[in-house]
Amino acid sequence: MIYCNKNSLELKTLKVLKMEGYPIEKSKMLSVAGWFKVEYNYPQFDEYTQKIVANKTLDWDENKQVFIQNFNIVSLSIDEANFILEQKTAIAFEKLRAERNAKLSTTDYLLMSDYPISGENLVEIKAYRKALRDLPNQEGSPWLNGEIPWPTKPSFIE
Numbered sequence: 001m002i003y004c005n006k007n008s009l010e011l012k013t014l015k016v017l018k019m020e021g022y023p024i025e026k027s028k029m030l031s032v033a034g035w036f037k038v039e040y041n042y043p044q045f046d047e048y049t050q051k052i053v054a055n056k057t058l059d060w061d062e063n064k065q066v067f068i069q070n071f072n073i074v075s076l077s078i079d080e081a082n083f084i085l086e087q088k089t090a091i092a093f094e095k096l097r098a099e100r101n102a103k104l105s106t107t108d109y110l111l112m113s114d115y116p117i118s119g120e121n122l123v124e125i126k127a128y129r130k131a132l133r134d135l136p137n138q139e140g141s142p143w144l145n146g147e148i149p150w151p152t153k154p155s156f157i158e
Helices: 014-019 027-032 078-105 119-137
Strands: 002-005 011-013 035-041 050-054 059-061 066-075
Touching: 002 014, 011 014, 027 035, 078 119
Parallel strands: 035 066
Antiparallel strands: 002 011, 002 035, 050 066, 059 066
């Protein structure tokens, strides 16, 4: 948590104020010493095309007795937007593969040579596992919206 001194406009963390001997257990005591909490007013923005930039000054809210950090929304440059998209895509692929691998591992036992499984169920499980393995190569992958079209698990699997 960040605090701002109303007189000097100096910013300090609660930990620093404690180290400096301020009575942090009671916020009333901090305010007597001129230290007030900073609240952050984060706007909603499109993280693929915009970023937020903190205003250089804090606003004082007399009613709440807090400082408010407001932000401006700024358009990303083409390079920034491409970088963000590349990073989010890489992370989404990692998550997709991890989830896919977890789903595959839950069916590994069905392919063991000594596991009793019917020929029909074996064909079905192999098709399911192939669909899982092929998922990262499908059109639309890695589905940044989070709506992954997982293949339907065969009904005989618990």
